[in-house]
Every structure is written in structure tokens, then in C-alpha cells.
Amino acid sequence: MKPIKVGLLGIGTVGSGTFNVLKRNQLEITRRAGRSIEIAMVADLNVERARELTNGECEVVNDANLVVSNPDIDIVIELIGGYGIAKDLVMKAIANGKHVVTANKALLATHGNEIFKAAEEKGVMVAFEAAVAGGIPIIKALREGLTANRIQWIAGIINGTTNFILSEMRDKGLDFSAVLKQAQELGYAEADPTFDIEGVDAAHKATIMASIAYGIPMQFDKAHVEGITKLQASDIRYAEELGYRIKLLGISKRTEAGIELRVHPTLIPEKRLIANVEGAMNAVLVHGDAVGATLYYGKGAGSEPTASAVIADLVDITRLATADPEHRVPYLAFQSNSLSDLPVLPMAEIVTSYYLRMHVADKPGVLADVTRILADLTISIDAMLQKEPAEGETQTDIIILTHQTKEKNIVAAIEKIEKLDSVFGAVTKLRLEELS
Numbered sequence: 001m002k003p004i005k006v007g008l009l010g011i012g013t014v015g016s017g018t019f020n021v022l023k024r025n026q027l028e029i030t031r032r033a034g035r036s037i038e039i040a041m042v043a044d045l046n047v048e049r050a051r052e053l054t055n056g057e058c059e060v061v062n063d064a065n066l067v068v069s070n071p072d073i074d075i076v077i078e079l080i081g082g083y084g085i086a087k088d089l090v091m092k093a094i095a096n097g098k099h100v101v102t103a104n105k106a107l108l109a110t111h112g113n114e115i116f117k118a119a120e121e122k123g124v125m126v127a128f129e130a131a132v133a134g135g136i137p138i139i140k141a142l143r144e145g146l147t148a149n150r151i152q153w154i155a156g157i158i159n160g161t162t163n164f165i166l167s168e169m170r171d172k173g174l175d176f177s178a179v180l181k182q183a184q185e186l187g188y189a190e191a192d193p194t195f196d197i198e199g200v201d202a203a204h205k206a207t208i209m210a211s212i213a214y215g216i217p218m219q220f221d222k223a224h225v226e227g228i229t230k231l232q233a234s235d236i237r238y239a240e241e242l243g244y245r246i247k248l249l250g251i252s253k254r255t256e257a258g259i260e261l262r263v264h265p266t267l268i269p270e271k272r273l274i275a276n277v278e279g280a281m282n283a284v285l286v287h288g289d290a291v292g293a294t295l296y297y298g299k300g301a302g303s304e305p306t307a308s309a310v311i312a313d314l315v316d317i318t319r320l321a322t323a324d325p326e327h328r329v330p331y332l333a334f335q336s337n338s339l340s341d342l343p344v345l346p347m348a349e350i351v352t353s354y355y356l357r358m359h360v361a362d363k364p365g366v367l368a369d370v371t372r373i374l375a376d377l378t379i380s381i382d383a384m385l386q387k388e389p390a391e392g393e394t395q396t397d398i399i400i401l402t403h404q405t406k407e408k409n410i411v412a413a414i415e416k417i418e419k420l421d422s423v424f425g426a427v428t429k430l431r432l433e434e435l436s
Ligand code: HSE
Pocket: 158, 159, 160, 161, 162, 196, 201, 300, 301
């Protein structure tokens, strides 16, 4: 059978990994795909470097339009990133009848609905294993492996940069800004790490997973996005004293009222496997009604780990290229005419447990005032920690862990607590998930 021809847009870290792994494992991959997969064309602004990387083995151009309009190309791999030119090229490739493989989570989380609609109309596949958690086959697991289940919740460490920073903060007792600087010097964090540290990258990935887990359209605009920039070393320490680790989690949950979709620093019990995922590694915990909890762990970024996911998509497309579109796996796991209109809930309506830290006067009645406010709002206390004031000090920290309650109750309680004369400054609020 003649090879399937691939056009690669962007030969940076992931692109060159894809080129190399495809070449190195060509025989094995052909045996699996049933047909050889050949990168026939590469588009990159740095043509010279692209030629060097591809050893003259394929055509190199600097205009990506030449790839998406080439009638010989069957599959376009988009590794440009962002939503500008990448979106135009993906839409053009689809309009020209090409299948698309992309690692672009930002593009799918924000424009996925439009892209999948166009692809469906044209009868082409859009595959995106590399968009979430790099080399971990989490899209495959959610769309196919767990297809028998009603997925109940997902909690993932899906950003390696922030997990590296949190691990370092805990290990060395350092504050966020000191570790970020170190991470940038070591090349673990981008020069502009905004999307990573503000939780945006994780929210893109959580949005994609929620969509295929619950069969809802992509709704990144409804996700709650909170990063790790305000996290203090003292909260990591106090959490640890109470038996918890703090991780930046991408969480989605199915509830009667709708879907919770949120990214924020989260306390999780230190005995959970996922609490022990350190450094730049990723892990995703998925709970299905039939299977229970399942955990997926691996490298969430990097040249060959991400290439592993890109090539898995190439093989899937190659196998299914001649199948009728209705016999392929639906883009969002559920048939496109069976998507649910279950709403994504506003944060005020989500239900979880909380960690509260407040700085108070060490005198009789303070704790009673605080607990009265919590009781009046039917918030039940799970655990408490009061630190001895430092020598000569008359103020101290109180840390309270609550049982589950609605976010709007906690917000109301904090507003009242902050008005107490014996409470100084703002109350720090972190969310806590037992993940049991
Ligand atoms: N910047 C991401 C991370 C990898 O730090 O995990 C690509 O999504």
C-alpha cells in the first residue's frame, strides 16, 4: 500500500522529536499502522535549520500554506501553537480535506467547537492526544478505554512547570518568586511563563478533558482559572503539618446541577499516589462509575514524549483513513448530535472542602468568634491548627480545615471573619480535595 503522506507545520522541539521517532521506529510503526507513514513536507520559518534537522529527506518550505494546499498531503501536523495563524492553517487544511493532528490545547479549548464542526462537515479527523499531558495517552483512555463508564470526576497535575515549582517550594521551603527565577535559569520554565504559572495552560487541558469525559462542548470561557503565584511557603508547610500536599490541579466533576471545571492550587492528602508526583511529571486521576479510580502518570512535555502522542494519532488516522466517517471515534468521544447541554457551574455553586489561614490576636474569644461565623453558615470544621505566637508576639496564625460546603458559603464566612477586630489582614483560602 502506498505511504500516507504527512505535512509538518513547525519543526521545533516536538516537531523534530516526531521526525526522529518516526524514522527510528519506522518498521515497528508500519507494522502497527498497516502502511508506511512518511513526512513528505515540512514548513518552518527557519528553513536552514529545518533542512539540517531533516537531512534532505523531505521538502522544506517557509510558507505553511504550501503544505495545507498540497494535494499530495493526507495529514497535516500543526505544531505552531497559539490561536492566530495556527487556527487559519488548521481551518484551511480541513477545508482542503486533510486530516489534522495537533498538540495545540489553547486552540482546541477556545476554538475546538468550530474546528470539529468544520472537520465533521468535511469528513476528516482531528486528533489531539499530544494536547493534554504530553506523552500520557489520556485522550485515548477517556475517549475509548473508559467508554463504558459514566465519568464522575477528573483531577490532574497537567502542568509540569508549576509542579516543578511546587515541588521545589516544598523541598527547599522557598517562596514562589525565588523558585520561579531558579526554574527559568535551569530552563524548566519559559522566559514568559504566564500561561503556566497563572493556570491557563492547565485550564486549556482541563477543558479538553471535561469535554470528552462528559460529552459537553469545549467551554474554556467558563473555567475557573487560578495559578500558583500567590501561594506562600507557609501554606505549603502548614498543609504538610496537617497531612496534605499542595498541587495545582485541573479538576472537573459531574454533579446533579452541572459540571464543575476549575484549576487552582489544591490540598490533597499526602497518602494519595497523585500527591507524590514530583518535579515536572504529570498525572491524571479519573474516576468512572464502573472502573473506580484510575491513574495515568508520565512526562507531560518534552520532545520525544510529546512526539509519542503525535505519532499515536498519526497511526490512528492511518488505520481509519479509509473507514466511513461514522465508523470513526467521535471527536469529543460522544456522537456530535448527542452532546449534553449540562451547564458549567459558576464557582459560587461548586462544593469542596477548604483550608483557611488567618492571622489573629492571641486572646480569649477569638476562636469562638470565628467558629460561630462558620457554624452560622453551616460550615463544619474538620481540623484545626493553632501556632504558638513567636517569642514576644501577641499575634499568631490559625489554620482551619472545613468539611465540604458551597464556595459561596465560604466566601460569605471569610467576609465576616475579616471584619473581626481580632483578625488581621486577609484570610487565605485554598481548596481541598480528598480524591477518595
Ligand atoms: N508548558 C507545559 C508544562 C507543557 O509546563 O507542562 C506544554 O503543555
